Amino acid sequence: MDTPPFSFLGRPLGPSFRTTVVTLAPGTTRLYDESEWWDALVLVESGTIDLECRAGGRRRFCSGAVLCFTGLGLRALHNAGAASVVLVAVSRRRPAAGSGADAATT
Numbered sequence: 001m002d003t004p005p006f007s008f009l010g011r012p013l014g015p016s017f018r019t020t021v022v023t024l025a026p027g028t029t030r031l032y033d034e035s036e037w038w039d040a041l042v043l044v045e046s047g048t049i050d051l052e053c054r055a056g057g058r059r060r061f062c063s064g065a066v067l068c069f070t071g072l073g074l075r076a077l078h079n080a081g082a083a084s085v086v087l088v089a090v091s092r093r094r095p096a097a098g099s100g101a102d103a104a105t106t
Helices: none
Strands: 017-024 029-031 040-046 048-053 058-062 074-078 085-092
Touching: 017 029, 048 085
Parallel strands: none
Antiparallel strands: 017 085, 029 074, 040 085, 048 058, 048 074
């Protein structure tokens, strides 16, 4: 029995989570900004992504890979393929300023 590929797209995740979709066109590079990916599980929804660390090394991840970018010392994300890369990041919603909610308990 074939199992369909895992996807965050089209799934209700509840009010405590937010979903961000990032698309990289073929041949493009996106500089890494840790605040953009903080606390997120990142699914390579389609395509193949190369992650480049600050020391210059690269690792390639294909569709279906589930990653966490925080703390990896990344410099950039590259799409060296011929098709677009779609990344779906799921993270916890941060409480609104002044809401009195403790970020550690959300």
